Amino acid sequence: MSLFGEEYTADPHPALAELREAGPVHRVTSAAGVPFWMVTRWDEARQVLTDPSLSKRQPVDQLPASLRPALATQMLLRDPPDHTRLRRLVSAAFTPRRTRELTPAIERITDRLLDELGAAPEPDLIAGFAVPLPFEVICELLGVPPRERAPLRAWSDTIIVGGPAPADMVAAMSGMVTYFGDLLARKRADPEDDLLGALLTMADEGDRLSGDELVGMALLLLIAGHETTANLIGNAVHLLCRMPARPDRPTAAVVEEVLRMASPAATSTYRVTTRPLTLGTVTIPAGEQVLVSLLAANRDPERFTDPDTFDPDRGDGGHLAFGHGIHFCLGAPLARLEAGIALDRLFARHPDLEAAVPPEDLRWRSGLLMHGLAALPVRLGRPPA
Template sequence: MALFDDGYAADPHPALAELREAGPVHRVVSAAGVPFWMVTRWDEARRVLTDPSLSKQQPMDGLPAELRSALTTQMLLRDPPDHTRLRRLVSAGFTARRTQALEPRIAQVAERLLDDLDPAAGTDLIGRYAVPLPLEIIGELLGVPAPDRGLFHTWSTVLIEGDFGPIPEIVAYFRDLLARKRARPADDLLSALLAVADGGDRLSDDELAGMALLLLVAGHETTANLIGNTVHLLCRHPDRRDPDLLPAVVEEVLRTASPAATSTYRVTTRPLTLGDTTIPAGEQVLVSLLAVNRDPARFTDPDVFDPGRDDAGHLAFGHGIHFCLGAPLARLEARIAVGRLFARFPDLALAAPPEKLPWRAGVLMHGPAALPVRLRP
């Protein structure tokens, strides 16, 4: 079967269902020629996401020092006890209060972006709304000056595609920004993280730059996909546009159309047996979130988009110690963005046949690359 080609990006579920039926884990090769093991069933996914014998730390000896430092000082790519320490310190600045306080600002940005759309013309909702909204919010949250935020999307798109070339430039940018925040703190996340202390322990400049790099990508790429996937599904299921259903709709979109197609890589530190397959030590493993969130052993009628289902729940934000720290913010942004969109344009519809929509290629992300819509009949 063809994995990771253009057809797969548009509709990965038939191929993933075939893999899942055949077994819980499979050795596959990415479009870039990188071999890895992909987990496709729910029970085995939960085990992989919590098994301490799988390491997030990968050999990076061949990388330039600046690149290696940026990748090894962020908590996503660390194991305990380093991960435990980093998450504790970062969580002290990335609080629920700080996230919830963003609600009026998210609504304000959404309304401004909607004001800029011409109701009489078609528009690409990804480029004009789903990307700019979380991009502006994460920029403000971090304390990035408005003129610099246009760089973020360019940088993160390149990184998602596997090109680490811009990382030294990004790290240099954040080091300079951190120096300015240290001299003149403000009410933003980077200033808060600079001030965090726990028994004399603080985040180093390398760790702060690595965290900013992580938030740069995770803070808007997945949310843009979540907004795009939600609008796409509500265009195909217009009877589910009830504002009261929106929180449940977002959760069901996360299950059926996870904005992150897979988890990030883990490496086996010893042989790992899943089902009838033993993965040797030193192998890369990732979880297909799209596959496991439609596992019929976990969900009734898993391919049915049903926001009212009794067996709700998903692994779209991961599980265990690496559960996504920004999950509450992503949910909040999606609810506000989609709610304001359909309140303003209740008759919004796709302007192209669903089978003609372009989708993002690659292993990690799942969402439309463009979403042409008609705002009014």
């Protein structure tokens, strides 16, 4: 099986298991022809995710000049001390309390989408539930007015999936940069109690986020904030529908086991070696791109007992679905909260829910970084009495 082809996209685990057994790191080439090193074992994955000699900086020179300031300042593409500063400022506004306070909105949006989902005979759970729920929630968090969300959804889809031509990607990024610049200007003039409003006023010893940093942060939160959670919900339903005896009501432990077995992010984002790096018996030269296969590391039998078995009660936690170290996903608590509410309410309303097509007929989204279904037709079954 070739990496990143259709067969791999549908079920990457057999190929990843072969690579993992052969060694902790491998030189591979992406479908786009980009060579990089893929890390497949848990110990080496943790090493890479925490090694300060690996840089997250990525060139933006190929982008139009109008996009570079906002994209170059994104926290995901920065190293300490820049990353430390950005994360400190954002974490001071994106607090556990702010996450908890989203609970009523998540429940309201979930119930509305489930009402709409039940109107179709065999609805697509991805398009009708898994994607719109986290998108609406992140818009609530950021303070995006409901009437302005449709263009953002279209631009975000283009950026994640990739447009028919590079110009489409640039146009989508330009649209989002312009929109968030305008939205932030409006919030400066008329502050609101949302995350963007808090980031505008957040200061640490006089230090504040710049205009470009605010736009870059809004882009990152919107795109990463809903894509990962959408895949988490879709992958969870897919796994649970295939279980002969699934839990009556999915618990937090079920969500964690889904994250381990079917990580919504297939890989980490790129890191670049700034000096030679030895993993196992392989030394990666300086200046090379490295990716961690989260899917492979989370099924490493050296770390997890019987890793291909879905077991919410396993005692060997420590999955890497949200990364590790200083770049650990800032939105992980929100993703867990959304997935828990979504799955609990979905299966409470539709306990007999099942996939409407066999596993081999399902379509998975292509791409290197994400692991999720393009569509999941379901039969909802009879509601409980």
